[in-house]
Amino acid sequence: MAEQIALEITRYSPERDKTPSMEEFEVPLRKEWVVLDALNYIKDKVDGSLSFRWSCRMGVCGSCGMMVNGEPKLTCATFLNDYAPGPIRVEPLKNFPVMRDLIVEISDFLAKLSKVKPWLIRKKEKPISEGEYLQTPEELDSYRQFSMCINCLLCYAACPVYGLDPLFAGPAALALAQRYNMDSRDEGKSERLDVLSQHDGIWGCTFVGECTQVCPKHVDPAGAIQQYKLTAAQEWVKSLLMPWGGK
Amino acid sequence: MLDLSSHDVLLVGGGAAGLRAAIAVAEINPNLSVAVVSKVYPMRSHTVSAEGGAAGVARQDDSLDEHAYDTISGGDWLPDQDAVEGFVKEAPQELMRLEHWGCPWNREPDGRVAVRPFGGMKKERTWFAADKTGFHLLHTLFQTSLKYNAVARYDEFYATRLLADDGQVQGVVSIELASGKVQAITAKAVILCTGGCGRVFPFTTNAAIKTGDGMALAYRAGAPLKDMEFVQYHPTGLPFTGILITEAARAEGGYMLNKDGYRYLQDYNLGKPHPQPVLRSMELGPRDRLSQAFVKEYEKGRTIEGPYGAVVHLDLRHLGEKKINAKLPFVRELCLKYENLDPVKELIPVRPVVHYMMGGVHTDPDGATPLKGLYAAGEAACVSINGANRLGSNSLTECLVFGARAGRAAAQFASVQRAPERHLLAQAVDEEARLQDRFLQKSGGRERLSNIRDEMQQTMEQSAGIYRSRESLEQAAEKLSELQERFQDAGLDDRSHAFNTELIAALELSCMLDVAESIIHSALHRTESRGAHQRTDFPVRDDEKFLAHSLVTRCPDGTPEVTYAPVTITRWPPAERVYGK
Numbered sequence: 168m169a170e171q172i173a174l175e176i177t178r179y180s181p182e183r184d185k186t187p188s189m190e191e192f193e194v195p196l197r198k199e200w201v202v203l204d205a206l207n208y209i210k211d212k213v214d215g216s217l218s219f220r221w222s223c224r225m226g227v228c229g230s231c232g233m234m235v236n237g238e239p240k241l242t243c244a245t246f247l248n249d250y251a252p253g254p255i256r257v258e259p260l261k262n263f264p265v266m267r268d269l270i271v272e273i274s275d276f277l278a279k280l281s282k283v284k285p286w287l288i289r290k291k292e293k294p295i296s297e298g299e300y301l302q303t304p305e306e307l308d309s310y311r312q313f314s315m316c317i318n319c320l321l322c323y324a325a326c327p328v329y330g331l332d333p334l335f336a337g338p339a340a341l342a343l344a345q346r347y348n349m350d351s352r353d354e355g356k357s358e359r360l361d362v363l364s365q366h367d368g369i370w371g372c373t374f375v376g377e378c379t380q381v382c383p384k385h386v387d388p389a390g391a392i393q394q395y396k397l398t399a400a401q402e403w404v405k406s407l408l409m410p411w412g413g414k
Numbered sequence: 415m416l417d418l419s420s421h422d423v424l425l426v427g428g429g430a431a432g433l434r435a436a437i438a439v440a441e442i443n444p445n446l447s448v449a450v451v452s453k454v455y456p457m458r459s460h461t462v463s464a465e466g467g468a469a470g471v472a473r474q475d476d477s478l479d480e481h482a483y484d485t486i487s488g489g490d491w492l493p494d495q496d497a498v499e500g501f502v503k504e505a506p507q508e509l510m511r512l513e514h515w516g517c518p519w520n521r522e523p524d525g526r527v528a529v530r531p532f533g534g535m536k537k538e539r540t541w542f543a544a545d546k547t548g549f550h551l552l553h554t555l556f557q558t559s560l561k562y563n564a565v566a567r568y569d570e571f572y573a574t575r576l577l578a579d580d581g582q583v584q585g586v587v588s589i590e591l592a593s594g595k596v597q598a599i600t601a602k603a604v605i606l607c608t609g610g611c612g613r614v615f616p617f618t619t620n621a622a623i624k625t626g627d628g629m630a631l632a633y634r635a636g637a638p639l640k641d642m643e644f645v646q647y648h649p650t651g652l653p654f655t656g657i658l659i660t661e662a663a664r665a666e667g668g669y670m671l672n673k674d675g676y677r678y679l680q681d682y683n684l685g686k687p688h689p690q691p692v693l694r695s696m697e698l699g700p701r702d703r704l705s706q707a708f709v710k711e712y713e714k715g716r717t718i719e720g721p722y723g724a725v726v727h728l729d730l731r732h733l734g735e736k737k738i739n740a741k742l743p744f745v746r747e748l749c750l751k752y753e754n755l756d757p758v759k760e761l762i763p764v765r766p767v768v769h770y771m772m773g774g775v776h777t778d779p780d781g782a783t784p785l786k787g788l789y790a791a792g793e794a795a796c797v798s799i800n801g802a803n804r805l806g807s808n809s810l811t812e813c814l815v816f817g818a819r820a821g822r823a824a825a826q827f828a829s830v831q832r833a834p835e836r837h838l839l840a841q842a843v844d845e846e847a848r849l850q851d852r853f854l855q856k857s858g859g860r861e862r863l864s865n866i867r868d869e870m871q872q873t874m875e876q877s878a879g880i881y882r883s884r885e886s887l888e889q890a891a892e893k894l895s896e897l898q899e900r901f902q903d904a905g906l907d908d909r910s911h912a913f914n915t916e917l918i919a920a921l922e923l924s925c926m927l928d929v930a931e932s933i934i935h936s937a938l939h940r941t942e943s944r945g946a947h948q949r950t951d952f953p954v955r956d957d958e959k960f961l962a963h964s965l966v967t968r969c970p971d972g973t974p975e976v977t978y979a980p981v982t983i984t985r986w987p988p989a990e991r992v993y994g995k
């Protein structure tokens with residue numbers, strides 16, 4: 168028989184269980200298999216009721232984030248071999264309510280995302296017929312990194328502040344706010360700032376940088392938050408000199 | 415317990431086509447209530463995986479006519495030329511609109527949007543955001559959609575059927591994944607933007623969610639599916655995973671090599687090899703021709719045997735690290751991660767992989783289907799601008815152009831319709847009962863879903879792959895009826911309500927079986943070879959009989975019936991497809 172590896176997986180059904188429990192499964196250890204392949208093997212061959220999200224299997228849709236041996240990971244980009252001989256512990260992303268097995272409730276993130284106004288804000292729109300807003304490759308580079316966020320939420324699972332203070336907008340939402348703030352075409356910085364400085368979450372961030380460490384797309388949300396604090400502080404000083412609403 | 419809600423225009427699907435359509439509705443009439451139903455959060459839609467770019471004329475040396483000609487000849491004269499003319503005209507405007515919404519398109523040093531070459535295109539006209547174009551496009555659309563309060567969302571709701579009254583479509587029945595609750599969502603107009611169905615094949619670039627649901631829903635409600643026999647194989651997928659290596663890799667100058675390190679495409683009427691990429695030539699020929707060349711190389715014994723079947727090599731080494739990092743960073747990331755090799759120094763093993771459906775729900779150029787109140791756009795639809803073979807980078811643009819058109823048309827239609835009648839709810843109650851009886855409360859059930867799915871996928875690959883024949887297709891038709899029957903005996907392990915992903919998998923499988931049948935029967939009837947549909951028993955194109963779209967409809971007994979509709983020719987009479995000249 169081919170070599171096997173054990174997976175310890177969180178099981179939870181709100182209709183059946185009061186609390187989550189762990190269940191162990193054995194799967195073939197194949198060198199090209201990622202953790203997600205193992206979960207699909209279990210679902211197909213052993214227990215069709217195992218529930219998890221996935222779609223692209225190429226690290227870009229952001230669906231398949233889970234805790235693997237305690238660390239937030241994209242399971243479609245995490246190889247079984249790296250954990251051999253096992254066992255591998257697979258749990259739902261930390262800091263989110265669990266809906267079923269490995270599936271967490273993420274509507275809180277979506278609400279926060281909308282709040283930071285992640286769209287281009289212009290005082291005056293230019294008609295399409297007049298062509299593009301010019302932007303040099305250097306200007307593009309200044310925000311490109313922050314635009315790479317796939318909303319996988321690994322950073323929220325790693326964030327000590329979000330864990331304690333659920334009102335905190337959180338790393339990805341702030342990185343995306345900063346993505347637009349830094350975009351040379353955008354004129355909405357002060358609007359976004361108003362929303363964000365209302366809550367002291369960003370001041371709670373200690374720049375330990377767990378979010379940046381776990382981010383699979385090298386977005387550097389911790390860097391975005393630092394930039395944010397700096398601008399927010401500057402704007403705050405300015406606002407002391409100007410009456411509210413004078414922007 | 416059944417829930418009910420109601421809107422003016424309902425989008426099924428939150429990919430590029432669905433979101434573009436939703437914004438179009440919100441912009442044309444802010445008083446309309448518009449909603450997007452999607453089985454995954456919209457930014458997880460498959461559009462996110464698109465890599466290479468989106469086509470639209472952008473430069474002085476290019477013209478709309480040339481884009482139209484490339485599209486029509488690339489589609490082996492099966493595209494409708496009136497639709498193509500509208501498409502190429504609106505394409506640049508739609509891409510520019512995305513720029514105004516913040517899409518991070520790559521730029522020229524002077525700040526203008528940059529364009530790159532692409533397969534089958536005679537001029538550089540493919541707009542790109544590195545090699546993550548679909549990702550950026552989808553997130554830009556999604557984030558922009560958040561500013562329209564009129565756009566309501568049903569995230570993680572799975573549409574199980576259309577609600578129809580006297581042939582007029584008036585909403586859907588859906589399952590809320592989180593709770594398992596059945597919800598009827600009525601609307602004056604419904605737009606299907608549910609994407610393709612690559613998952614009916616075993617080896618595909620397509621994400622798990624691409625199961626042809628919208629095609630099946632429309633087909634079951636009586637709408638015809640068009641040109642379903644045309645399935646695109648992309649010539650460069652990674653073995654085992656099927657992960658796509660974008661055509662942009664060849665557009666930037668990559669070579670296709672056989673086991674002797676020879677640029678074999680020169681043997682297949684695709685032009686002479688040059689060190690630099692030449693448009694509409696060699697590696698930049700159309701996908702159907704390149705995938706067919708792979709099969710011929712294999713037959714000549716000139717491919718390389720790998721652990722997951724035969725491969726050829728894609729060589730990017732001569733492009734250098736700097737260019738690869740600037741233009742193809744995702745290709746490098748994917749190769750390092752999934753093949754453990756660095757394309758800067760090593761050859762990439764690749765093989766043809768199922769990638770895109772040219773066919774789909776039959777619509778007119780405004781996205782309207784023959785069923786009143788039902789529209790479709792994006793990969794789920796067939797207008798057709800793609801004909802027998804889609805050109806790379808036309809599809810993202812198609813989602814935008816026809817998503818917007820369908821949105822506008824549906825909004826206008828909805829503005830003059832009365833609200834759906836309450837008696838439609840009876841259908842939703844029936845559907846809820848069906849889901850209970852068939853799946854959740856069913857006793858017994860001996861078949862495992864995954865077995866039926868695997869056998870369906872193998873059948874499709876063996877019989878409806880790059881080359882087909884009457885014999886193979888007839889066998890497949892038989893096998894699929896057997897699988898349809900066995901599906902009736904499928905049993906679920908999961909009988910719970912909250913996030914029952916196995917129930918969804920069962921519903922998806924049943925859609926795939928219907929779609930697979932429509933592909934096989936359309937392929938069986940088309941006794942000619944055209945574009946991506948190659949019959950070994952009928953190897954030439956037959957314009958006399960088959961310069962026509964196939965339309966497959968479902969007979970009352972469930973069997974597919976195939977008829978034909980004429981192709982619209984405006985200015986480009988059918989001719990031979992010439993590449994490399």
Ligand SMILES: Cc1cc2nc3c(=O)[nH]c(=O)nc-3n(C[C@H](O)[C@H](O)[C@H](O)COP(=O)(O)OP(=O)(O)OC[C@H]3O[C@@H](n4cnc5c(N)ncnc54)[C@H](O)[C@@H]3O)c2cc1C
Pocket residue numbers: 426427428429430431432451452453454455456459460461462463464465466467468469547548571572573574607608609610619620621623624627628658660769770791792793794806807808809810811813
């Ligand atoms: C790897 C890859 C790379 C590609 N690269 C390019 C490229 O470079 N250029 C190009 O032009 N094209 C490219 N394509 C093709 C292009 O990406 C797709 O054709 C296009 O994105 C399809 O978009 P869509 O909006 O039609 O559907 P999708 O993005 O697939 O969205 C479908 C939507 O429908 C929803 N849905 C489906 N069924 C249901 C249901 N039953 N109930 C509720 N919701 C449902 C889904 O949740 C999803 O939101 C590529 C394709 C692949 C696979």
Ligand code: SF4
Pocket residue numbers: 315316317318319320321322323338339342378381382383384385386387388
């Ligand atoms: S910042 Fe990184 S870790 Fe956080 S959601 Fe975005 S991609 Fe994921």
Ligand code: FES
Pocket residue numbers: 221222223224225226227228229230231232241242243244
């Ligand atoms: S499945 Fe899409 S990121 Fe893992």
